[in-house]
Amino acid sequence: MNFETVSNVTLTKIGFGTWKIGGESSPNRSRDAHSLAALRSALELGYTHFDTAEMYAGGHAEELLGQAIRESTIKREALFVTSKVLPANLKYEQVLRACEGSLRRLGLEYLDLYLIHWPNASMQLVDTFRALNKLVSDGKVRHLGVSNFDLKLLKQAGSLSETPILTNQVPYSLSDRSYVRSGVLEYCQQNDIVMTAYSPVDEGNLRITASLEAIARAHQATPYQIALAWVVAQPRVIAIPMSANPKHQAENLAATDIVLSRAEMEQLNQSG
Numbered sequence: 001m002n003f004e005t006v007s008n009v010t011l012t013k014i015g016f017g018t019w020k021i022g023g024e025s026s027p028n029r030s031r032d033a034h035s036l037a038a039l040r041s042a043l044e045l046g047y048t049h050f051d052t053a054e055m056y057a058g059g060h061a062e063e064l065l066g067q068a069i070r071e072s073t074i075k076r077e078a079l080f081v082t083s084k085v086l087p088a089n090l091k092y093e094q095v096l097r098a099c100e101g102s103l104r105r106l107g108l109e110y111l112d113l114y115l116i117h118w119p120n121a122s123m124q125l126v127d128t129f130r131a132l133n134k135l136v137s138d139g140k141v142r143h144l145g146v147s148n149f150d151l152k153l154l155k156q157a158g159s160l161s162e163t164p165i166l167t168n169q170v171p172y173s174l175s176d177r178s179y180v181r182s183g184v185l186e187y188c189q190q191n192d193i194v195m196t197a198y199s200p201v202d203e204g205n206l207r208i209t210a211s212l213e214a215i216a217r218a219h220q221a222t223p224y225q226i227a228l229a230w231v232v233a234q235p236r237v238i239a240i241p242m243s244a245n246p247k248h249q250a251e252n253l254a255a256t257d258i259v260l261s262r263a264e265m266e267q268l269n270q271s272g
């Protein structure tokens with residue numbers, strides 16, 4: 001397993017996403033056994049960074065993640081749990097309440113990382129960060145970050161946060177280079193901010209080209225593993241793929257051990 005260290009915080013190159021664990025935008029309790037099995041196998045395989053949000057399954061993803069953590073033998077300190085506040089909850093009091101809700105559902109005393117899930121047009125970032133900074137000083141949250149922030153907003157967040165912005169979580173995959181084109185990746189790399197790639201395997205709809213397939217064959221890997229290996233080979237980039245399938249979960253973790261040659265990286269760089 002490879003790591004990325006910024007501001008004295010070490011993050012695994014591959015974490016585990018929880019969108020669709022426990023439902024989609026509302027809870028679907030009929031899938032609980034399936035969702036818990038996915039979380040248990042991820043914990044057993046050695047995932048330590050879990051990405052969730054108050055939005056996922058209307059909070060039920062957090063409940064199931066908390067349950068899976070409590071039922072495992074893994075110590076809290078060995079895990080890194082990220083959650084996110086909804087764009088509709090960015091006023092001072094709302095942020096504090098939203099975080100309490102996430103902690104209660106997770107059954108945790110603190111979050112390792114708390115993100116603004118998405119900017120909203122009317123947000124007052126000064127107000128939002130006043131609350132986020134308080135959560136850090138109260139020990140409810142260890143680190144702060146943002147998600148889906150463009151370059152201008154990311155810089156603004158950096159100037160308002162009393163602790164370093166640890167990450168900007170954005171879509172990034174072989175087929176989605178929008179945050180490279182907008183200069184966000186370069187800014188993150190130059191300013192010790194991790195760019196967390198969400199939907200790194202295109203939500204399971206990876207476009208498998210002949211060249212991707214050839215590279216996969218050369219490494220006795222799957223195209224999905226090569227897609228992830230390409231993402232996490234880049235400095236200051238980590239990825240949080242989601243999979244309910246233990247075989248895929250193991251393959252995704254193992255993708256960090258694949259060393260792509262300079263020529264292969266170049267070929268994949270050109271393929272987007």
Ligand SMILES: NC(=O)c1ccc[n+]([C@@H]2O[C@H](COP(=O)([O-])OP(=O)(O)OC[C@H]3O[C@@H](n4cnc5c(N)ncnc54)[C@H](OP(=O)(O)O)[C@@H]3O)[C@@H](O)[C@H]2O)c1
Nearest residue numbers: 017018019198199200201202203204224241242243244248
């Ligand atoms: N901040 C945001 O706005 C935001 C937005 C979207 C997502 N996210 C976060 O990012 C996480 C990942 O993104 P995502 O869930 O949208 O998409 P993703 O991780 O790109 O794709 C998940 C899908 O890919 C399949 N898959 C995963 N690994 C595979 C493999 N090795 N081989 C074949 N299929 C594989 C999974 O199917 P199986 O279950 O069958 O393996 C699942 O259907 C989310 O869970 C969430 O935590 C954040």
